Amino acid sequence: xxxxxxxxxxxxxxxxxxxxxxxxxxxxxxxxxxxxxxxxxxxxxxxxxxxxxxxxxxxxxxxxxxxxxxxxxxxxxxxxxxxxxxxxxxxxxxxxxxxxxxxxxxxxxxxxxxxxxxxxxxxxxxxxxxxxxxxxxxxxxxxxxxxxxxxxxxxxxxxxxxxxxxxxxxxxxxxxxxxxxxxxxxxxx
Ligand code: HEC
Ligand code: HEC
Ligand code: HEC
Ligand code: HEC
Numbered sequence: 001x002x003x004x005x006x007x008x009x010x011x012x013x014x015x016x017x018x019x020x021x022x023x024x025x026x027x028x029x030x031x032x033x034x035x036x037x038x039x040x041x042x043x044x045x046x047x048x049x050x051x052x053x054x055x056x057x058x059x060x061x062x063x064x065x066x067x068x069x070x071x072x073x074x075x076x077x078x079x080x081x082x083x084x085x086x087x088x089x090x091x092x093x094x095x096x097x098x099x100x101x102x103x104x105x106x107x108x109x110x111x112x113x114x115x116x117x118x119x120x121x122x123x124x125x126x127x128x129x130x131x132x133x134x135x136x137x138x139x140x141x142x143x144x145x146x147x148x149x150x151x152x153x154x155x156x157x158x159x160x161x162x163x164x165x166x167x168x169x170x171x172x173x174x175x176x177x178x179x180x181x182x183x184x185x186x187x188x189x
Contacts (some may be wrong), residue, residue: 039131
């Protein structure tokens with residue numbers, strides 16, 4: 001019995017030591033993740049390169065979408081009625097509404113200085129803050145762009161806003177919704 005215990009302990013001690021560096025490596029990784037914050041840039045910069053027919057009219061498609069009006073919507077009658085019920089005076093100044101109706105809400109102010117709330121839900125709300133990827137040399141290289149914070153396929157992002165915390169929530173169907181805002185760069189560009 002005692003022998004068994006010793007054998008067990010002998011096995012356990014190195015195992016415990018093995019856990020220590022593993023745990024601190026994890027901490028370090030978390031730390032790095034926390035540091036990997038990217039600055040948001042003015043959306044005019046995205047549109048400079050993603051505008052016009054030859055580029056798939058990506059900017060124009062966004063501009064015609066409800067996302068471009070998301071901030072404006074908060075000044076409308078319907079928004080004011082919802083706000084009143086919740087005891088919110090001005091939805092355009094309330095975090096409770098802005099968290100989904102603008103880009104970068106709640107991020108560190110030092111990262112969002114170039115954003116304008118009036119633009120509503122923009123490219124970077126889905127594709128990630130562009131400060132480190134939105135230059136030609138990086139953008140041409142998909143891997144480098146992703147390493148610099150670009151979200152190439154933001155399908156998972158939709159439900160961060162299209163969910164039951166929205167006072168006007170309607171069940172979200174990705175395929176149907178994407179159909180209304182879909183955009184792509186033409187193959188031959
Ligand atoms: C200097 C020009 C330039 C700027 C600024 C720029 N892009 Fe790009 N982007 C490109 C080029 C070039 C590509 C490669 C594909 C192509 O030819 O359109 C690309 C590709 C992309 C892709 C597709 C990646 C994939 O899946 O292949 C996304 C998404 C994207 N850009 C988003 C943005 C966003 C969001 C911004 C602003 C934060 C931005 N871009 C700013 C030039 C630019
Ligand atoms: C940052 C929050 C946010 C994200 C992320 C987001 N949306 Fe939206 N979306 C909104 C808001 C807010 C509105 C309402 C805008 C308005 O009407 O003023 C909206 C409206 C829409 C509409 C128009 C209303 C409707 O249901 O027909 C479509 C379509 C849509 N979103 C699709 C998408 C898809 C697809 C994704 C993911 C690829 C997505 N959204 C990601 C916030 C977001
Ligand atoms: C969790 C994210 C989220 C929050 C928080 C949020 N919204 Fe929205 N809002 C959306 C989305 C997504 C849409 C579009 C589709 C929908 O209603 O689900 C939308 C649409 C709207 C619309 C347009 C509805 C229509 O069909 O005309 C109004 C008005 C609105 N929101 C007001 C508000 C107000 C006011 C607040 C704050 C009290 C608020 N929202 C908070 C995500 C949000
Ligand atoms: C509501 C979220 C959302 C917004 C806003 C949005 N995108 Fe996208 N974007 C997507 C999704 C989803 C895809 C599809 C990715 C896929 O099919 O893999 C995509 C694809 C792309 C692509 C790659 C298309 C390809 O050829 O593979 C580019 C480039 C792009 N977006 C640029 C932009 C720019 C520039 C803006 C702003 C003017 C913008 N997007 C706004 C969600 C969004």
